[in-house]
Amino acid sequence: MDELELLKRDWQKKDKQLPQISFDEIYKMIWKKSSSIVKWIFFISVIEFALPHLLYFLPSMSKSLAIWKDLGLGNFLLFSNVVQYSVVLFFIFQFYKRYKEISSLDNAKQLLSNILKTRKTVKYYVIFCLSLIFASFMVMAVGIYLNEDPMTAMGYSYRPENISPEKLKTTLIATVVVLGVVVTLVMGCIYFLLYGILLKKLNKNYKELKDMDI
Structure with a gap:
């Protein structure tokens, strides 16, 4: 049992007419823990925002960006980047704001x-990020559907002889959709580990505080 639990048990045994010094100690510990948790949420969101930019230096990432442009999705990529940067930076600012507010509270x-x-x-941040990931795959599926030769646009010169172009396109679309679902679920699990554990502690x-009848 940690120090907070011991203080809480001791506080609950005290008569209400006694000076509530232990209550103040318990509140300060909860306040410090909450401030630390929100600080970590802010740090993780900043790292999460910065990490993809480091991946741009990888050759595979450059090839991926080229595929989007070759599929005629360059404008969507630009638009999604603007939306992503705007919204994510807004959330990062909100996390920082919550951290500063909690750090200075005495109530x-x-x-x-x-x-x-x-x-x-x-x-809301997690919902936005997962929605954007899934929407990106769905838009790529639409881009493949609208492209006359998606294999060439995606940089593949191989053409299976025993499959028609229409069936090949359908297979590509189905693959992208399934991949989108899988990636979204995997990222959901990662977000659960990153933010879910911290939110559980915050809860x-x-x-x-609620149990102390504030």
Whole structure:
């Protein structure tokens, strides 16, 4: 049992007319833990934003960008990048704002309110990121469907002799759709590990404060 649990048990045994020094100690510990959790959420979001830019230096990433342009999806790629940067930077700013707010709080009710706001912000952020990932694959599937020769556009010169162009296109579209579902699910699991564990701890802090009848 950690120090916070011991302090909480001791506080609950005290008479309400006694000075609530232990309550202040418990609140300060919850406040510090919450501030640390939100700080990590902010740091992870910044790393997550910066990491893909490092991947642009890889040859495989350059080839992937070229495929998008060859499929006639260059404008969508530009538009999605603008939307992604704008929204992600907005969320990063919100995480930083929540961290600064919680770090300067001295009121338990305000801490409860900010924990709720942080939970909602993380939830919307994860939904946006997963939606953007899935939408990107769906748009690529549409690009393949509209392209007369998607194999050439994707940089493949190999042509199977025992399959018609229409069936080949359908196979490519189905592959992209399935891949989109798989990647979205995998990224969902990663987001659960990155943010879910932190939110679980944040929820625990929230329940601790609620149980103290603030």
